Amino acid sequence: MHCFLVGYLVLSLWTFISLVHAETNDKDENALNVMFKSLNAPSQLSGWRLNGGDPCGNSWEGITCSGSRVTQIKLSNYGLNGELGYGLSNLTSLTSIDMSKNNLNGQIPYQLPPNVVKINLSRNQFTGDVPYSISQMTKVEDINLSNNQLDGELSDMFAKVKNLKSFDLSNNQLTGRLPNTFAYLKKLNTLHLQDNQFTGSLNAIRDLPIEDLNVENNRFTGWIPNELKGIRSLKTGGNSWSTGKAPPPPPGVVHRHPKPDEEEEEDNDDGGKKKSKLVRNIIIIAASCFGVLLLVAGLCAAMTSRRKSSPPSSQFADEEKNAGQKGTTPFQSNELTAAPFVGTVKESKGLKTIESGVIFDPPPPEYPLAVELKHSGSVSGRPSSVTEPVRLLKARGSTSASVVAFSLPDLQNATGNFAPSHLLGEGNIGRVYRAKCVDDKVLAVKKIDSALLQGEKPEGFSEIVENISKLHHPNIAELVGYCSEQGQYLLVYDHYRNGSIHEFLHVSDDFSKPLTWNTRLSIALGAARAVEYLHKVCSPPIVHKNIKSSNILLDAKLNPHLSDYGMAHFHERTSQNLGMGYNAPECISPSAYTLKSDVYSFGVVMLELLTGRKPLDNKKPRSEQCLVKWASPQLHDTEALAVMVDPALRGLYPPKSLPPFAEIIALCVKSDPKLRPTMSEVVQSLVQLVQQSNRNMRDELSTSRQEEDEECSVIV
Template sequence: MDLSGTLHLPLLLLLLLLLRVSLLVSPVIAKTDQPDVSALNVMYSSITNPSQLTGWTASGGDPCGDQWKGISCHGSSVTQIDLSGLGLNGQLGYQLSSLTSLTKFDVSKNNFKGDIPYQLPPNVVDLNLQRNQFTGGVPYSISQMSDLKYLNLANNQLSGQLTDMFSKIPKLSSLDLSFNRFSGNLPQTFKYLTSLKTLYLQNNQFSGTINVLGNLPLNDLNLENNRFTGYIPQKLNNVDSIELGGNPWSTGTAPAGMEKASSSNLGSGGSSSGFSSKVNGVAIALIVIAVLALVVLLLSLIKKNKSSSSSHYLDGRSHYMDDQLSNNRSFTPLVANDKKVIDMKPLQSSSSFGIGMITPMAMDPRRSSTDASVSEFAVKYHSKRSTEPITATSYPLSDLQLATASFNSSRLVGQGTIGRVFKAKFEDGRLLAVKKIDTINFARGSSYEFMEIIADMTKLHHPNVLQLVGYCLEPGYHLLVYEFQRNGSLHDYLHLSDDYSKPLTWDTRVRIALGTARALEYLHEVCSPSIMHKNIKSSNILLDSELNPHLSDCGMAVFYEDTSENLGAGYGAPECVYSMKSDVYSFGVVMLELLTGRKPYDKSRPVEEQLLAKWAIPHLHDIDGLSEMADPSLRGLYPPKSVSRFADVIALCVQTEPEFRPTMSEVVQSLVKCVQRSSISKRLGGDLSTSRRSDDSDW
């Protein structure tokens, strides 16, 4: 009897059963869609205190399978993010638009700052960002969210005028912009919000009429405490709950279809328009009387003290000028023919003064004593350094305040040990970066120290050194003005980027390392006397539009006496006494970042891998180990020989003993060998086989 057929049948049935079970189980164990993972990784890296986000990581992971805190999924797609009330700080990242399946995004009741990201989840239905510290305006990308029903941006620091962005979101049912700083008229595209039931605009600075709201199907409307004028559309009488108090509504006979504001529609917090008008009239009259009285008083004081006060100020200055300018025979006295005339031309043209330091504002007798002391310091400083004038532009504080929106947090682009950096937008279209140095850094010195630093920094000229273009010295303000680099810092590119945005190619990484090495070579070996940097890290390497590196904070080592405080964890050399070889060590750590894509210190990794240099050094001469160390975002697209030479340079730079580390000119020569001529030499230009030291001898 043949039993083979009998034996095969049960086996076949078992295989079919296993196949069916695997098909049923596979959707459960499917990993999260990669674009969703990348977006959450970037968001996690942008949050400064992510300890509450259990399960989250800065790279990789499976949000759906591992049940990350606040994440809900359908299949392998992230559909909801609810992180409300976790006390999170920082920002939201720049990759949220990759979350194409997300329908609910709630990060309310946290401490997020800066502008609301332009790239928001495109298909979100419920967007809740209320009770944070967002600044700037409403991003125009919201106009493309055709499924949006609930938008809550209340209790932030948003400002500006709403643009006409509401024509393509007809499903919007609830809009809350209350308790912000919005101003201007309501956009006419509000009329397209044909599903809008709830509108909260209270406690802003909106102005103009509210006619555009007349035909909306509102059930709940709050416009309290704004600057709305005109009449209230009669159709708003049908609104179930309406609050209109705290606005200067029009009085008198209302046009057809309009009505005056009355006690019935001003709400509990309002008052009748007639009473408001009377109060406003009394207030205006009192203000006018007070102003007139003040003017009369000031005129009498000016007349009384005109001679004495001006003479005292100018006499005090003239004594000082006599001391400083006794040998300047062309100097014209400030007081001429008893007319108290201030002649600025001799001051501006005198060789005893630096360029642009004596201005009418500096010599204005109406300035305060504090202002006068700063101006006097400027005169003394430039008299002292008459042969070394400062060529950088002296910017008025008012100009920089205007360009940075009064140093608003929405313009903040970086923060370091000694101060913060703001993006400055000028009316003529120029973009500059303003570094606002914390005043405490001058507690041990004076404004002389600041001007000495400026004078030295203006002598630095190298294509890979960030150029100082200006400064500002006014009471309480020590500001440096630099060229603005549009691609931010190397740190941002390496650690706040991901596989799907702008990964740096291997050729670009080598080019960045070589350019930075040339900058350090210039500081160490070309400048006389030599300059230590003391703050080499990836956040101080800025990238221009072509990803060329520019080393910032050059010439500011005076602020970094204690290097253990200013250098981030993982960058500092092991020795106690700082030297130029310590700069070499820090540069080696930056090269490790370029090679591995890892941070110098990452507490989210296993203990043995948290310090990048300690983990990497044993593997730098291991060919197999190098392939595992290389940044995964490179996807293996690099020449092994170039990587091996790159690792050899790193190993030399991060040696424990300073005396065994190479000079920066030796580092430059070694890095040149890593360059792939076919892809880099054309972009760098010139002969890469030699140092550029001879090109930068104008120190």
């Protein structure tokens, strides 16, 4: 009896230890359940389940674990179709995922495993953009997205991806210029971009340690940088390269791959040419040395002059004054570095502005300060004189984009002196005007209300411009330029031809094409990603404070772009209600806004997309005037939803999509901020809904075609 009892205890203990060891982390398990469902539950994935299960303990096909966490997914060439699902970001211990050589479709999930080192999604049928969440994958070393149907432009999202060694985007439909933040990829060895539609130059990658580069069959122009000509494997055919001799590099540039055979004459030229070349080289070297001596002497003189004009105890204001005399504009920071600029600088009432020219992205600390700079005239289209290159001081590590300082006369001319006929809209902090430049480019100019600028120091506005210009995301309206002259402060953005969501839903006439259901979901998802970027990617997080349908602009393809962000400085000064009908209950003043109040406002925008109604409408019966109060009690009622949905849709939507969309809205507009989801959770829910809605539309289309075929067979 005693032996039996001991044996039973040992067996029980062993079983318990095995279960504890094999139990998979709940988030990992759920993520794989979602993936299995999104892959249409393929039979070839043995062990996988739609709900529950133990991926680590039961050895699911293609899954490798360490303890209770999933570390690898290897499902290459399994004949899989469907999509990857929305749960990949929960796989926080995943270091490698290989889903190549399948038939996967739809968009690559917006949120990828954050700590992945190697990701291979090549040879599938993925569409859409390269996901922006790559910007947060600081450990990734190898990304292969080749042989898909990806399109759009690459965002400036590589500043933190400093461990990337191999990047393959070949055989897609990607467009646009190479992003400036490619310059941060200091470990990049292999870059394949062939068979796309990239444009512009290769200057962004000229100083990277690439040994295998393929850019064939694109639309690149200009000259192939000399730094790239000596790499081990280089393929550049099928582009529109410039012919003739390339312009000389700017002073200070050191070629990473100097080639002794790049002389104009061949080594086997006759003796006369060799002698001529030798004399020419001696002259060049002597002139260069003399130039360097002059430059050093000039710098020493300038430093001596500066020491004499500014005592050691001078404050930042004195430094700013001296910097202005030298054509530089310091921004408030303890650690500054130079960022390249070409153009002319002028000072107006203490604020240094760029009269013409372009500011380029600042390089990372280890990036060579001298880069190739080009000037294309003033932004207004009129030619302007170009002085010697000037360097503007910027905060080290800044990722701000190129912004241009417009002159006030240029903006006055472009807007008809801010005529009412050019007025696009009016918000809490100023009016927005349509500006048409000489080159036919159309811009939107936000003229800040002068009442909000009383007592404002010029350097304060300069800091606001700097902070806004650092923000980059495909779904935000990025800053193009600014103007601060004669006591006026203006911000310049791209103009979006399709206006705002507000105009589409509430101002369009009977001849306007209504937004389809899938377009509304896509707009909601894109705008949610923009808000998530402000909340999660930006450090510190940015509270928008004024999210509303009129601040979500639509481009020619109806992609959303969030505007009016980064205006907290002005919102604090306004006495107006920032968003009638959009404000969360706790927002009794601009200072009371939080990240969760942004979530509430975004929920109201989604409610507009669902119902087609305004947040506040005095023309409605009293019980229906406040959209949130009217709609909230009905958001969980399926029958009520069918009545609430925007009549403009004319019933053209998948009925199964309404309840989950309404559920997201209901959570966002909770009166208690603690009960509202984060924007990341909203994004995940919308991604799942978009995928499900697309699947439902395909299923309905397939069913409709099947019924038509059956009818035809009956007729026959």
